[in-house]
Amino acid sequence: MFLIIVATNDSILNSLIYQEAKRKRILINVIDDRSKCSFIFPSIVDRFPITVAVSSGGTAPVLTRMIKERIESILPMNLGNSALLAERWRSHVKLKFKKNTHRRYFWEKVFNGIFVSHVLNGNLKKAIKTLNTEIKQKKSFKGEIFLVGAGPGDSGLLTLRGLQVIQQADVILYDSLVSSDILSLVRKDAKKIYVGKKANKLCVSQKNINSMLINMARNGNKVVRLKGGDSFIFGRGGEELEIAKKFGINFQVVPGITAATGVSAYAGIPLTHRNYSSGIIFITGSNKEKEKNSQDWSFISKCKNYTLVIYMARLQSTYIFDKLKFNNYPLDMPMALIEKGTTSEQNTIIDTFKNLKKLSCLMKRPTLLILGKVVSLSKELSWFKKNSN
Structure with a gap:
């Protein structure tokens, strides 16, 4: 024998069989005892010949069962007939389309089209007719x-x-x-x-x-x-x-x-708010002279009731600070610096605009800068687990 399944309610007997199987290097599964299993049975969703296996390695069988139930609910019972028909036609398709990429395009179109609907409705004659029609059509495989x-x-x-x-x-x-x-x-x-x-x-x-x-x-x-x-x-x-x-x-x-909406949401900063901000301005902290000089810093500085979002701000923080300060942007305006936003490494610094140059030096990666009264809501609305200063 090469595989053993143990399903007794005698724990001593189960242990003896497990030890003997282990000594003889025979695969063994002692039901409901993960420590005495050299292999695990996955939960199976069977749509022959299509099979989906779900396993947690024995760590969470209830979760595995729940996932299996979800998959069961979205895969029609007779879906496998699509694969069985495709198998019969594979050689025809291979003769028609010499390149692997062309064959893949063909099957992607077939499985995303009316063919599968005919199969699921039990109308195999129409499904076969659809396949035959698709094969005979002249294909243009443009990139x-x-x-x-x-x-x-x-x-x-x-x-x-x-x-x-x-x-x-x-x-x-x-x-x-x-x-x-x-x-x-x-x-x-x-x-x-x-x-x-x-x-x-x-x-x-x-x-x-x-x-x-x-x-x-x-x-x-x-x-x-x-x-x-x-x-x-x-x-x-x-x-x-x-x-x-x-x-x-x-x-x-x-x-x-975009980073502005995604990162700000994960930092608990609503970019607009009836009591704090009536609009948003997106600009980039590009280091290209042409792009830097195209910014109307005078206009931007006047929009104190707007949220200002500056992409890639870390390396140009000194330039940004000097331009805004020169145009009388409020030094006490709430400010957020965020790197690696929406990831497990998200790092957020909440402070005021006057400390931009000092705090931006603490950032090591591309950084999003948010300026505006809405930033003050971060402390109350922040929800995402992150590294926060």
């Missing part, structure tokens, strides 16, 4: 660029559409602000290329990033440009899509939760 905002850090803030897209991608070009948790959600066989930019460090130029996007899409790939936050807010997303449009590449945009 496409997806501009996806990954959110401010917490993988739970990635949108459902964003998740769907990154799991269909052939190539992912990602930035430094995209968290490892989000990258772990990417399809395992997708090619991941880091193209992040960090201040004062060598990095991939925007020109080279544009070239990679175009060339990979021209080769028939689904290319995802994955950026932290939202791609259209200080993310150069518009610039990259202008290039795609110029070269005739199809593209789609999946918005993301």
Whole structure:
């Protein structure tokens, strides 16, 4: 024998059998006694030939059962018939489409289309007819660029559409602000290329990033440009899509939760409030002279009843302070400095504007600066477990 299951109510007998099995190196499972198991049975959701196994390694069987019940509720009982039909047609599809990527595109379209609905309704003749029609149609496997905002850090803030897209991608070009948790959600066989930019460090130029996007899409790939936050807010997303449009590449945009809204929410700072702020101003603390000089600091300083959010503020904190102070921005205005926002490493400093230069030196990573009366609500509304000063 190679496997033993023990299900007696005699603990001494169970222990004896376990010790003997262990001595002879035989797999054993003593039911309801995790310490005497060399393997664990997962909870099974059976939609033959599709099988989903859920296991906690024996640590939380009740939780495992609850997860299984949720999965059971969303997978129709006859879903497996889709896989059985697909198996019969695999050889036909392989003959028609020589490339793996083309076969994957074909099946993605089939399983996202009317085919599955026919199967679930028990109309197998219509399902087969649909498959036959799809195979005979001429396919144009053009590459496409997806501009996806990954959110401010917490993988739970990635949108459902964003998740769907990154799991269909052939190539992912990602930035430094995209968290490892989000990258772990990417399809395992997708090619991941880091193209992040960090201040004062060598990095991939925007020109080279544009070239990679175009060339990979021209080769028939689904290319995802994955950026932290939202791609259209200080993310150069518009610039990259202008290039795609110029070269005739199809593209789609999946918005993301921008750092200003996500990070401020996790810090307990409502960006608007009837009693504190009537609007929001977003600017960037870019170190480029052209972008710095484009800011109207006089106008910004006059908007004392607005919330001012400055992205990437750490390295330019002295410049920002001097410009605002010169234009009579209130030194006692409540201020928040936040790094690694929405993650387990979130670090938040609440103080006043007059201490910006001194406190920004305590930050080691890209930092979001929030100025405004709403910051004073953080102490009352802060809810997220974080490192707080």
